Structure formats: C-alpha cells, structure tokens
Amino acid sequence: MLASVAPASSDNCLTRNDWICGKYYSSRAGDLTDALVQHVGIVVVSVLLGLAVAVPLALLARRYRKLEGVIVGTTTALYTIPSLALFSLLVPVTGLGVTTVVIGLGLYSLTILVRNILEGLRAVPADVRESALGMGYAARRMLWRVEVPLALPAIMAGLRVATVSTVALTTVGAILDYGGLGDLLVDGTRTNFKAQVLATSVLCVLLAVVLDLLLVGLQRLLTPWTRTEAAR
Amino acid sequence: MHTSLVRRTLVALVAIPLMFTAACGGGGGKVVIVGQKFTEADIMTQLYKAVLDNAGYDTSVKNLGARDIYLSPLMKGDVTISADYLSSMTEALNRKANGDSAPKVASADEQATLTQLNKLAKKDGLTALEPAKAEDANAFAVTQKFAQDNHLTTLSDLGASGLSVKLGGNSDCPQRADCQKGLEDTYGIKVSGFEPTGFGSQATKDDLVHGVTQIGSVGTTDATLDKLGLVILADDKHLQNAENLVPIVNSDWLKDNAKAKKALDKLSAVLTTADLTAMIGKVDLDRQKAADVAKAYLKDKGLI
Numbered sequence: 001m002l003a004s005v006a007p008a009s010s011d012n013c014l015t016r017n018d019w020i021c022g023k024y025y026s027s028r029a030g031d032l033t034d035a036l037v038q039h040v041g042i043v044v045v046s047v048l049l050g051l052a053v054a055v056p057l058a059l060l061a062r063r064y065r066k067l068e069g070v071i072v073g074t075t076t077a078l079y080t081i082p083s084l085a086l087f088s089l090l091v092p093v094t095g096l097g098v099t100t101v102v103i104g105l106g107l108y109s110l111t112i113l114v115r116n117i118l119e120g121l122r123a124v125p126a127d128v129r130e131s132a133l134g135m136g137y138a139a140r141r142m143l144w145r146v147e148v149p150l151a152l153p154a155i156m157a158g159l160r161v162a163t164v165s166t167v168a169l170t171t172v173g174a175i176l177d178y179g180g181l182g183d184l185l186v187d188g189t190r191t192n193f194k195a196q197v198l199a200t201s202v203l204c205v206l207l208a209v210v211l212d213l214l215l216v217g218l219q220r221l222l223t224p225w226t227r228t229e230a231a232r
Numbered sequence: 233m234h235t236s237l238v239r240r241t242l243v244a245l246v247a248i249p250l251m252f253t254a255a256c257g258g259g260g261g262k263v264v265i266v267g268q269k270f271t272e273a274d275i276m277t278q279l280y281k282a283v284l285d286n287a288g289y290d291t292s293v294k295n296l297g298a299r300d301i302y303l304s305p306l307m308k309g310d311v312t313i314s315a316d317y318l319s320s321m322t323e324a325l326n327r328k329a330n331g332d333s334a335p336k337v338a339s340a341d342e343q344a345t346l347t348q349l350n351k352l353a354k355k356d357g358l359t360a361l362e363p364a365k366a367e368d369a370n371a372f373a374v375t376q377k378f379a380q381d382n383h384l385t386t387l388s389d390l391g392a393s394g395l396s397v398k399l400g401g402n403s404d405c406p407q408r409a410d411c412q413k414g415l416e417d418t419y420g421i422k423v424s425g426f427e428p429t430g431f432g433s434q435a436t437k438d439d440l441v442h443g444v445t446q447i448g449s450v451g452t453t454d455a456t457l458d459k460l461g462l463v464i465l466a467d468d469k470h471l472q473n474a475e476n477l478v479p480i481v482n483s484d485w486l487k488d489n490a491k492a493k494k495a496l497d498k499l500s501a502v503l504t505t506a507d508l509t510a511m512i513g514k515v516d517l518d519r520q521k522a523a524d525v526a527k528a529y530l531k532d533k534g535l536i
Contacts, residue, residue: 014519024519088301096266096294096305174269175297191271191516 017194024195031184036203039180042173043166043211046102050109050162057110058117059143072118075110083172091176101173108169109162116158120151153226156219160212167208181207263291263492266302267315271522272368272453275511276315276477278526279499286536287495299324306482307356313496314480318345318363319473321480325352340470346478359483361493363476364500366508368453370410370431370472373462375440386468390447391419400436401449403428411449414471421447437462452505455513477503502533 013021025032057075061068086104094100124147132146148155171182179186181200188196220227265280267273277293284291294311296302303324305311319338322345326334329352337348342363349360372387374397384390390397405411406426415421425445429435432450437460439445450457452464479496486493507529514525530536 010518015517017519027521084297091301092304095310096264096296096302175301177269177294177296186269187274190269193519 014195017192019194019198021195024199028184028196028199032181032199032203035181035184035200036207038178039167039170039182039204039207042098042101042105042170042178042180043163043207046105046166046170047109047159047163049102049106050113050166051159053106054110054113054117058114058121061114061118062121068118072114075114078107079111083169084175087172087175096176098173098176098178101170101176101178105166105169105173109166112158112162112165116161117151117155120154120158121147123154124150149223152219152223156215156222160215163211163215164208167204167211171204263289263312264294264310265291265313265315266294266296266306266311268299269295269297271512271515272508273315274522275508275515275526278523279503279530280313280315280479280496281523282527282530282536283495283499284492286530287491289492303328306480307358309357309482309484312482312485316360316478316480317368318342318349318360318476318478320475321360321478322349322352325349325356325358329355338473340467340472340474342474342476345474349478353480354483357483359481359486361479361481362497362500363474363478364503365476366453366503366505367474367476368451368505368508369467369475371450371452371464371467372415372447373437373440373450373454373457373464374447376461376463378446379463379465384465386466387415387419387421387471388468390465391415391421394422395446396422396424397446398425398427398444399423399447399449400427400429400439400445402431405431405449410471410473415447418469418471453509453512455509455516459517477508499530499535502535 012023014023014027054075057071061071083104086107087100090100090104094103128146128150129142132142137146171179171185173179174182174186177183181204184196185200185204187193188200263284265277265284267277274295277295281291281293294302299314299316299321302311302314306314322338323336326337326348337352338345346360346363353360374384374390379385382390382393382395384393399405399412399415401411405428407413409417412423412426416423427436427439427445429439429445429448432454436445436448436450437456440448440462441460447465448462450462450464457464477500479500481493511525511529514520515522527536
C-alpha cells in the first residue's frame with residue numbers, strides 16, 4: 001500500500017510490494033533459511049522439553065489422585081498467561097536468549113501433553129492391566145511394556161497437536177528476537193512487506209505439515225499392530 | 233525434500249546449543265546492542281553496530297518487542313547499549329524511580345532533558361551518550377498545497393491565519409496537552425473537528441491527501457510524507473518533548489571503553505532527522521536491508 005502511493009526510486013517487485021517476488025526470495029534466501037532453521041530448532045527443543053516434563057507430571061497425577069487436580073489445573077492455567085507477560089517474567093531469571101523462548105514454549109506445550117498422556121494411560125483397559133499383573137509384570141515393566149505402548153496413539157495425538165501449535169507459537173518469540181520465521185513475519189507485517197509476510201506464513205504452514213507427517217510416520221513405526229489391525 | 237529437511241533439522245539441533253552459548257556470552261568482551269522492533273530502531277542499532285565493528289568491537293544486535301524487556305539486562309550489563317529516545321527514556325526511568333504518577337521531567341529542551349536523564353540513569357548504572365541531531369518527535373503535517381496557499385511554515389502561522397482545521401490523530405489526541413489541547417491553547421489554532429485515525433497511520437495521511445482533514449498527527453521521521461505531498465509545520469513554541477536518538481550505555485562498561493563513546497558521539501554529531509528519514513524510506517519503501525542502508529550511509533559520511 002505504501003509503495004502504491006509512493007513510486008520508489010527503482011521499479012521492481014520489491015518496491016511495487018508484490019505478494020510474490022522473485023527478487024525477494026533471491027535477496028533474502030539466507031535470511032529465510034536461517035529463520036527456518038532457528039524455527040525448527042526452537043520447536044523441536046521446546047516440545048522435547050515439554051515432553052520430558054509432561055511424562056513425570058502425568059505419572060504423578062495418575063498415581064496420586066490428590067495431585068491430579070493441581071497438575072492438570074496448573075498446566076492448563078499456564079496456557080492463559082499472555083506470551084509477553086510470560087517472557088517478561090522469565091527474562092530476569094533466564095536472560096534475553098533463546099532459553100527463555102524455549103522454556104516459555106515448553107510450558108505452553110504442557111497443557112496439551114499432560115492431558116493426553118494422562119488420558120492415554122487411563123484408557124488402557126483394566127483387564128489388560130490385570131492380565132499383565134497376573135503374568136508377573138512389575139509396576140515399572142508394566143508401564144513401559146504394556147501401558148505406554150497402548151497409550152501411544154493418544155500420546156502421539158497430543159504430541160502432534162503440541163508440535164503444530166508450537167510451530168505457530170514460536171513466532172511470538174519475536175519479542176525476544178528469537179522467533180524463527182516470526183522475526184521476519186513481524187517485520188513484514190509492521191512494514192506492510194507483502195512478499196515477506198506471504199513467504200514466512202507459507203513456510204510456517206509447510207513446516208507444521210511436514211513435522212506432523214513425520215510424527216504420523218513415527219507413530220506408524222512405533223505401533224505396527226495398529227496397521228495390521230486396519231488391514232484386516 | 234525429506235533429506236534436506238532432515239539435514240536442516242539436524243543443523244537446527246546443532247544450532248540450538250550454539251544459540252544458548254551465544255546468549256550466555258553477553259557478559260564477556262562482546263557488545264550487545266538492543267533496540268525496539270521497528271524500522272527506525274532497526275537502522276539505529278545497525279548504525280551503532282557498524283561504527284563499533286569499525287572500532288574493533290565484536291558486536292551483536294537484538295531488536296526486542298518493548299523497552300521493559302531490555303531495561304534490567306542493560307542495568308546488569310548483559311546488554312551493553314540501547315538505541316533510545318531522549319524524553320521517552322527519561323520518563324521511563326522517571327516512572328521506574330518515582331512511580332507512575334511522578335511529575336514529568338522531560339521537556340522540549342534537549343540539554344535540560346539530557347541532564348535529567350543522566351541524573352536518573354546514574355542511579356541505575358546507565359549513562360546517556362551524546363544525543364544525535366536526529367529526532368523522532370510527534371509533529372503535525374498539512375498538504376504542501378495548503379501550506380503554500382496559506383503561507384504556513386510553522387504552527388504559529390496556522391494559529392495566526394485564523395483558519396478552522398479538522399484534525400486527524402490518535403484517539404487520545406483531543407485530551408493531550410501535546411496534541412489537540414496544545415494546538416488550541418498554545419498556538420490558538422481553531423480545531424473544528426477530530427478524526428481518530430491513529431498516530432502517523434496511513435489513514436491519517438490519506439485523510440490529509442483527500443481533504444477529509446487539514447492537519448494530521450505524524451512522526452518527524454516519516455519517510456512517506458514528501459511523496460504524499462505532505463509537509464510538517466514547525467513546532468516553534470516547543471509543544472513536543474525532545475525525542476533525539478540517544479545511545480544509552482551500561483556505565484561500568486563505558487569506563488574502560490572511551491573509544492566506543494568517541495565512535496558513537498561522532499555518529500550522533502552527523503546524523504540528522506532528514507538522514508534518518510531517508511534511510512527509513514530505503515528500508516520501508518525500497519525494501520533494502522537495514523544493515524546495508526546503515527553501512528552505505530556511514531561510508532558516505534566517512535564514518536567507517
């Protein structure tokens with residue numbers, strides 16, 4: 001819009017502010033790659049961090065009924081904290097770096113992960129558990145050999161939602177200049193830079209789709225029995 | 233497709249720990265420059281970076297969403313320099329020290345405001361360096377035709393002309409002493425109506441161009457004014473606070489780094505509002521990169 005009212009010094013798709021602009025991709029390829037790589041890294045580390053925290057929390061919640069309300073309630077409430085406030089609260093402790101963004105996003109992912117892990121474990125049929133007990137499975141062995149595999153579809157479903165939502169949420173890291181594609185997206189929106197807004201948005205969506213497909217593939221690898229069942 | 237994505241993901245996994253170490257390295261010999269997240273701040277931080285790189289420093293730049301985020305890291309020394317605004321920073325520190333309802337200490341007087349700023353900054357371990365000539369203050373624009381037809385160059389001229397004008401600006405403008413109230417009380421301008429179209433927004437400028445309003449609230453470094461046929465009327469009675477661009481540095485770091493001060497002061501002595509506005513135009517309209525624009529300017533001025 002700015003460019004349309006203000007003919008710039010040289011006429012090209014950048015100064016015309018076209019939505020699709022070859023000159024943009026060629027001049028910013030490096031910036032886009034850097035941002036994408038940072039975005040992928042932040043998403044992967046945040047979700048892994050979330051998972052590492054969510055599993056013990058879900059187990060605690062299952063074991064101690066009294067804790068369940070507190071754990072599920074707290075991890076849900078976390079999601080309602082505005083990102084600007086959460087990052088501002090974390091900065092004095094964790095500094096201005098990427099750590100703050102990763103911790104913030106990891107905390108947000110707990111909302112989805114804790115619930116899904118808990119529900120998945122709950123959904124394991126009681127008779128299966130009893131059979132395992134009858135076969136002499138101890139608690140820990142039963143968890144990893146019987147309950148977690150059976151809960152995997154629910155856990156993976158949670159992981160997929162958490163991953164896709166983290167791809168979108170990572171952009172708010174732009175507040176700290178660690179937003180991956182979000183840094184470019186915020187700049188593009190602010191200066192009405194259409195080519196940049198479109199390119200970064202499309203990359204965000206593609207990234208979410210690709211990560212989701214990878215997780216679907218991982219789930220198929222981890223739960224081969226669900227496939228044979230479907231084939232029957 | 234898959235292999236390249238896998239490779240990228242692997243690179244990202246390697247890059248993440250590197251990012252962590254980079255984030256922790258701020259306290260050492262490195263210089264961390266911060267600014268807020270808009271084109272002008274982007275250009276200022278890149279100008280600071282280029283002159284300090286040239287002076288032999290190892291610098292990095294971060295553009296953050298709000299001043300609140302970098303204020304305490306700047307005091308602690310995790311951040312070395314911020315690209316800031318004279319009166320805005322003064323009032324931010326004033327509010328921090330004396331509460332939100334503290335009487336205002338910033339003014340249109342650049343030197344007086346700088347004195348106030350350094351008085352406040354000292355307690356927080358900060359020092360304001362030499363402010364640039366360049367200033368991003370609130371201002372009021374009219375069309376060039378309107379200015380010519382009525383022989384206007386200053387807001388006083390408009391007041392003396394007796395013309396009734398419709399005003400466009402931010403929704404809080406009618407109540408503000410530096411906006412509509414000031415135009416009426418200080419300059420005697422007859423404001424016949426108000427359009428709440430925002431400060432310096434496209435809508436505010438479009439209204440001027442189309443004659444919906446005759447005067448609009450804009451920023452002094454707005455790169456689009458000239459091309460839209462708009463011109464700023466001078467604030468000859470100093471309604472607006474001095475908002476010169478000023479580097480705020482961590483005082484402890486400054487003690488051993490006089491050469492950094494020298495380099496930044498040299499830049500501030502040269503940089504004018506027109507220079508800054510032209511650079512903003514190159515980024516926002518010609519879509520050049522802020523770092524390239526900053527370097528080209530400094531080379532042109534013989535500063536690097």
